[in-house]
Amino acid sequence: DVKVTQSSRYLVKRTGEKVFLECVQDMDHENMFWYRQDPGLGLRLIYFSYDVKMKEKGDIPEGYSVSREKKERFSLILESASTNQTSMYLCASTSGGAGTDTQYFGPGTRLTVL
Amino acid sequence: AQSVTQPDIHITVSEGASLELRCNYSYGATPYLFWYVQSPGQGLQLLLKYFSGDTLVQGIKGFEAEFKRSQSSFNLRKPSVHWSDAAEYFCAVGATGGSYIPTFGRGTSLIVHP
Numbered sequence: 001d002v003k004v005t006q007s008s009r010y011l012v013k014r015t016g017e018k019v020f021l022e023c024v025q026d027m028d029h030e031n032m033f034w035y036r037q038d039p040g041l042g043l044r045l046i047y048f049s050y051d052v053k054m055k056e057k058g059d060i061p062e063g064y065s066v067s068r069e070k071k072e073r074f075s076l077i078l079e080s081a082s083t084n085q086t087s088m089y090l091c092a093s094t095s096g097g098a099g100t101d102t103q104y105f106g107p108g109t110r111l112t113v114l
Numbered sequence: 115a116q117s118v119t120q121p122d123i124h125i126t127v128s129e130g131a132s133l134e135l136r137c138n139y140s141y142g143a144t145p146y147l148f149w150y151v152q153s154p155g156q157g158l159q160l161l162l163k164y165f166s167g168d169t170l171v172q173g174i175k176g177f178e179a180e181f182k183r184s185q186s187s188f189n190l191r192k193p194s195v196h197w198s199d200a201a202e203y204f205c206a207v208g209a210t211g212g213s214y215i216p217t218f219g220r221g222t223s224l225i226v227h228p
Contacts, residue, residue, distance in 0.1 A: 004157070033215075040123070040220060041220060042204065042218050042219055042220035042221050043158075043204065043218040045215060048215065058215070090157055090158070092157075092158075097208075098208070098215055098216060099146060099208035099209040099215060099216055100146045100165065100208050100209075102148070102160045102163065103150075103158070103160070103216070105150075105157030105158040105159070106157050107155070107156055107157045108155075108156070108157050
């Protein structure tokens with residue numbers, strides 16, 4: 001059974017803290033994604049990676065960075081967390097073309113920044 | 115660029131009633147179309163997808179969707195809703211030709227009354 005795991009289900013951080021969200025997939029997928037989900041706005045792409053050490057900005061990359069040192073792991077980094085980054089963060093992965101293949105999602109991390 | 119519209123933010127149905135969730139897309143060529151479901155506190159799970167062939171697609175959990183090119187629609191249906199179908203539903207459109215990123219609609223929240 002395919003699996004995408006995220007390091008935390010719930011996270012509470014303070015403004016200005018550096019925050020790491022980890023995502024691991026066990027399907028040997030090339031592509032990995034970080035989305036942000038907010039009520040009424042759906043899913044918005046922050047960053048994606050199509051290979052180790054490769055990354056591309058999505059629609060809302062400001063305030064975020066990513067790291068992909070190993071194929072199975074994709075990290076989202078908030079360099080200095082702010083209250084407007086309070087949100088649900090979803091990681092996903094897919095093999096081949098993400099525009100055509102099924103995306104497999106993790107359970108999400110609900111981040112609250114105080 | 116592709117886009118997706120889910121016109122209904124919330125839909126309320128009674129258990130046992132039929133369901134139709136609307137999705138309209140904009141894309142110049144033949145799209146890849148997806149419906150995902152997100153149960154409370156969970157990540158997204160694929161219900162079904164379409165990219166060619168029969169325009170009526172069967173998915174998991176008794177759902178089906180029909181691709182209508184003339185109307186640029188890909189509506190999701192279920193003949194009899196169960197209480198466990200209460201969830202958020204997302205339509206997404208993907209693309210071929212090297213595009214890696216599908217575009218998601220804003221989602222429709224399904225409420226099921228007993």
